Amino acid sequence: MRLASLLLFITEVHSLGLRTAAGLIVTESFYWDLNDRTRAFTARLRQITGPAPGIASTHAGTYAAALHYLKAVQEMGVAAAKANGAEAVARMKAMPTDDDAFGQGSIRADGRKLHPPSSSR
Numbered sequence: 001m002r003l004a005s006l007l008l009f010i011t012e013v014h015s016l017g018l019r020t021a022a023g024l025i026v027t028e029s030f031y032w033d034l035n036d037r038t039r040a041f042t043a044r045l046r047q048i049t050g051p052a053p054g055i056a057s058t059h060a061g062t063y064a065a066a067l068h069y070l071k072a073v074q075e076m077g078v079a080a081a082k083a084n085g086a087e088a089v090a091r092m093k094a095m096p097t098d099d100d101a102f103g104q105g106s107i108r109a110d111g112r113k114l115h116p117p118s119s120s121r
Contacts, residue, residue: 009056030060030101041100060101064113067099068092 004025013021032042045059072091073081081088089111097105097113105115 028057030057035103037100037103061113064097064099064101068095068097068107071095 002023002025004027006027008024008026008028013024016024030038032038041060041063045063069088069092072088072095075095076088076091093107093109093111097107097115102113102115105113107113
């Protein structure tokens with residue numbers, strides 16, 4: 001039997017130990033050393049947080065979501081975004097995404113974030 005983890009952080013690999021974690025199949029949506037943009041994002045984040053065991057997909061996802069929201073607010077205006085949250089979400093879904101963690105992408109009607117495979121980022 002081989003184990004697969006759909007959510008695992010490097011700190012958990014350290015906790016498990018390499019002997020236990022060896023051969024574990026893992027999925028990850030963000031890799032800090034993928035390209036120039038991900039390395040720059042990680043460098044900026046580490047200036048704020050200091051050395052960390054690894055930049056997790058949760059950090060990158062939160063950054064990407066917040067940045068995209070702020071772009072939507074800028075486009076529609078702060079007052080309009082405050083007045084109608086549903087319209088702000090609709091604007092986010094209508095706009096293409098682009099950030100240093102995941103590159104270009106989009107948000108589907110059901111709210112799922114899509115970005116190209118890592119080989120094309």
